[in-house]
Amino acid sequence: MTAMGDVKRRRIDELAARAGQVPEGEGGVSLTKSAFRRLRRNPVAITGAVIVVLFLLVAAFAPLLAPKDPLTQYLLSEIRPGTIPGSREGFPLGVDNLGRDLLSRLIVGSRQSLLIGVVSTLLGVVVGMALGVLAGAFGGWVDTVVMRFVDILLSIPGLLMAISISVLLGQNQYALMIAIAVTQVPVFARLLRGSMLAQRDSDYALAARALGIRRSRIVFGHVLPNSLSPVIVQATLSLATAIIEAAALSFLGLGDPDLARPEWGAMLSNAQAFLSIRPELAVYPALCIIVVALGFTLLGESLREALDPKFRR
Amino acid sequence: MQRRPPRVLAAGAAALTAVTLAACASSDRDSGEGEGGGEAQSGGTLVFGAAGDPAMLDPAFGSDGETFRVARQIHEGLLGNELGGTEPVPELAEDYEVSDDGLEYTFNLRQGVQFHDGTDFNAEAVCFNFDRWYNFEGLATSPSASYYYQAVFGGFASTPDTPSIYESCEATDESTAVIRLTQVTSKFPSALALPAFSIQSPEALQQYDADNLSGSEDALSYSEYALEHPTGTGPFRFESWDRGNGEVTIVRNEDYWGEAPALDSIIFRTISDQNTRRQELQAGSIDGYDFVAPADYQSLEDEGFQVLVRDPFNILYLGFNGGNVPGTNANLALQDPRVRQAIAHAIDRETIVNSLLPEGAEAATQFVPPTVDGWAEDVTTYDYDPDRARQLLQEAGAEGTTLRFYYPTEVSRPYLPDPAAMFQVINQNLVDAGFTIEPVALPWNPDYTNAVQAGQADIHLLGWTGDYNDAYNFIGTFFAEQSNNQASAEFGSFSAPEIFAALAEADAEPDPANRTEQYQEANRLIMDYLPGVPISHSPPALVVAENVQGLEPSPLTAEVFSTVSITD
Amino acid sequence: MLRFIVRRLLQLIPILLGLSLLLFAWLRALPGGPAQAALGERATPEAIARYNELFGLDQPLYVQYLRFLGRAVQLDFGNSARTGRAVTEEFFERMPGTIELTLFAMLFAIGVGIPLGYLAARRHGSWLDSTSVIGSLLGVATPVFFLAYLLRLLFAVELGWLPGSGRQEVRIDATRITNFYVLDGLLTREFDAAWDAFLHLVLPGIALGTIPLAIIVRITRASVLDVVNEDYVRTANAKGLATATVRRRHIVRNALLPVSTTIGLQTGLLLSGAVLTETVFAFGGVGSAIFDAIFARDFAVLQGFILMLAVVYVLVNLLVDISYGLLDPRVRVR
């Protein structure tokens, strides 16, 4: 061990430090941090996020953004059965079969559509998670009971379930939201329980238990937070399906009956009648639905990739 | 617990047998026609897109258009409708005489007519049918079963408390049937042109136990006769009914008494979705369909299809719940004539007619179409005048009155092609006039019809397509006195003795000329009282492919396909 | 293996019981309860009373449930309010159509999806890969009924290549044996009928199969990507096996495991989608019947159909589990 001048030592150390970066520094970086690093690098994620944020903004400021009142029948007098005036000064996308400004209706419609999607998904997540935590945290017979129930819910195909619910609750937007939410519940319950069980048997949880930490603290302090990432992913994806399902329900005549509230699904199914005269009336709302759904899906998928260790390569 | 799995399996087994059973039924049903060949023979096959399945094919129990559409081809009544018109004309009866008191009708029957089962059509057969209706029992007497009989004849033998105007039918000889009534009614004999009063084969009726209804009022299960063996004298015979695919097949009645139809067969195929009907016509897999959306009239014409527009023979109105019936929370504001008038003035009928209804539609001034005797030139009219409406509302001190506005969803009626659109326009009108609207949307069947007929709405959209050319069939249906000096609950059971009187008087008037005047008087009274706002008469249309000839559109939507042929 | 199957069958029991309980509760929760649901709002109190007595609705709940269960097990769900026919009869009359349709849709989804997903994974990063990924994302995002309209507009109306509605050209008068039209056509040697029935499956089948297709492509791609990086694939290569062998025995086989489970889950999607697709294509299956039942508020039909469909769904998933067991030895012993 020949003594070395501090100068050299420092020199080498800094070289080492520099060299240290050359291989990817996986060590020490927290999962979420690295996840977000990956997200920011992922163009898909960016695209999705941009779409989603854009539409959320539109929905939020719809009244300000909408150039016209979505309900006023501006050009009704010009409408003849079989002829609907197309786009023109002041009506960039044209008007619907009652002479209302299509653009404004699309903008304002985003509100209702997204609202239905978000609320119903939130509802599904909350209830589903409650069940999942119940099962995952306590296990034993609680687990069995809850999961049996969830399995039963799962055994009814989604839309059929939604149909039954909204037939039961009658036609209003809340019924619609609940109907969609119910179809989401079992998914989240299962998901959360699954990942919680996985987490519960994970080393750190064992370690915590070994250290004699209270179960509740382990569950809510360690297990739950760590189980959330799949839920977040699924929720993002569910938003897409929720919006599409809402459209499907209004096609089945089970949508929100309040015509004073424009909504893409309703606009779309209503426009089918004018497909031959003004396909735009159907195409635009359809595009809105598709793009938003796509946005959420992209975001969800890239979130999944970012959070799921399996995808890291 | 242990016993479950076998049960599940048992279920599976049951499933199998069920399928095979259904299958057997269908296979021998079809084995009548030659194997699988799709090639059309001489007259060819017409495929017609219907909006819904027939309920069954015994017109005596029928009340909806889809049932009658098919039944009309299979069955005939003593009277029929003039081709493309609304006047009753002799059909199975060659002619008839009415006694001076208007209570006894003597029908001279067509001779040498046979039912599809080969039995003879004669006076006995006629009376058998009349007696059959009069002697309905149990479920058959429920309004959902025998609506039209009750509308025309009242009660049954089994219901003494609601008397029937039918007294007797007597077969004085092979070809003469004498029908006696207990009172004169405008409905008779015109109503006999309704398919509900078709003369069917007594043989078949008995053999297949036609009157045996089961199930419940709203879920009637019909007899074997009604489902598999409807037997009449019409130009077409019932062939088969594929319920799974909603396909009713009828074939030419070779020994039809009249001119035998050109078509070999007609298939009525149910396509509930209106856009699908249009696209299927465009794709050429059907030859025509009914209830063309107004939006499609032009585009279909342009594509070379024949859009057959019927003369308007219907009425769309906005009904008021103007009376106050205990139980139904009627809107008291509507009892004030000024409020009712305000509504009438608020509605922009012209725009509605131009923008929402097909070409040929006209704004209505009263509750009967102009083509009906009894339509009055000089009724009080309420033109579109928002200011006047507001003013009236002010006078009534009813600004901002909240109205529960009922409208149907999931339906398209000849007089109301797009209820949602209609609602939104009228809603806008009323809001502009200073009303507050509380929309209530209900699925047409059964919720909506039940709700509005029970008088749950403040204002509601409804309409009527005439059954035959008689004003009473319109205004009588709406405004005749129901019980203890009240109108139907649909109109809030309002009480307007003079209107009730006028209608009753007209109904009982044997002389057509006088009757017409009395109807006109009734219409004036009605439009003064304004129990609702008549909005429009609109012409529903059928559409058929270029190569379909000879289909005569009927204002009653009572087309008969015997005259139709397909050219290549 | 047999024990595995039996055990899974036993696990069905609680599910089925729960299902029946759920739908029993559903009918009771309906506005006006079962009597109104069956008799309609206009029903007189006497009628309702009669009905209640008839169906024992005056009895305590558990008795009612047991009765309901008893009838359900005998597949008795009462009569349709719309047609007055036995719900079960209508179901079994229409189910074959739906089975044919979903089968076609599934085969379409699998037949196209797995190869596509595999190729996409093998050509990771190629244009084929990215297009199939984007395509699959779009597929999931498009409302089924809208897609259905577009398909028919294009292929039935504009191009006229394929029939756009129904199960069979109505002018063809085919003999019915099983109500599986394609099968019937083959059995009765009415091949033109069979072919025609098949053609009628194409458009609705594709519309219905799109979402499963999209999902299967994604899953296949992902799992192939996983598997190719597995050690045992490296081992196989180290053993110098022919590429074909490596793919067949070591990559595809393992890659299909997750796919097979998704396929099971997809049947749920299919049955849901059938309601929309069959309606748009006026296809005489259970889906369109449910649609009509919704409009007519035909609760008996809704209850019966949904319950029976759920059972079908459960059974299909059972089959999938079993096939999974066959594919993956690890499941069997566990």
Next chain:
Amino acid sequence: MTIVELPPHGDDRTGRPVLEVDELTVTFARKGEQPTHAVDGVSFSVAPGETVGLVGESGCGKSVTSLAIMGLLPRRGVQVGGSVRFDGHELLGASDRTLRRMRGADMAMVFQDPLSSLNPTVPIGTQVTEVLFEHREMSRKEAVDEATRLLDRVGIPDPARRLKEYPHQLSGGMRQRALIAMALACSPRLLIADEPTTALDVTIQAQILELLRELVVDSGTALVMITHDLGVVAGLCDRVHVMYAGRIIESADRHDLFARPRQPYTGGLLASVPRLDGARGVPLHPIRGSARDVIPWTEGCAFAPRCDNAQDDCLTEVAGSTVPLELDGPGRELRCRHPLEYPRSPAGATASGAAR
């Protein structure tokens, strides 16, 4: 550069090496990240019946080297340079078909984790026989018999039954034996064992090593043993190459290496092995830092940052040249400017100690 032939000790040594690796370089070039030199000019050779050890901490490039030899590195984003000759035939750049023909037949490999290295959905039997079908045209029956024989040979009891079983039904040791059986199926001339024992319990480790030794001895197979475990080396290898940061930093005959490690790193490795006969109180002497604290060879000795002997001239910018791999006495090579020095006294104890 070539390696000095050792004086033959032991029997059946034809001079001709089975495998000659010359200046092998493997570079991973991921898009977005600058290329990393996983293997950087590695050269060595293996003669029939000889066992060569590649030793080093994880990430030092030994496994990559083996994969490069077998041609199992992924095509995309990897550049392989230098030369790998098998029986004088160049393998780098050889067609996929030739490589496949040779793999499993002439040269085989045993991997680290026996569970993940076996296909969970295919019975052991098939996984063995498929090699036989591939390289030795055998009938179904022959193949099965042969497979049974192989399993028996690697010491799997009741082989006939095992053939039908799936990997998850076997114990770790059994799996590794099965893998070895597959590797030996066509009695290859070269066997590469990549950490074959690390995933196993100690007792099993010994058995597996013993098995490998026997196989090599009585078949004369050339064996490349890749490990981080000096114990394994001591027990098995004739010749040892110590790798660090992608380069060989010291090569020597087993005994010499254990007796007199020259590279401080090697010394460190040996010093970190606990000894029973070590003087009481003398603490273990681990190496500072971790394998990540390296500097690129171009800037100097990669080990310098962790090295106690490090001097200024360990750095290129000071010495003016990178540290070369030079002859260091008979049969030894060394890459170090300030190696460990030893008094003349024989340090046999050291060797025997470590070699136990």
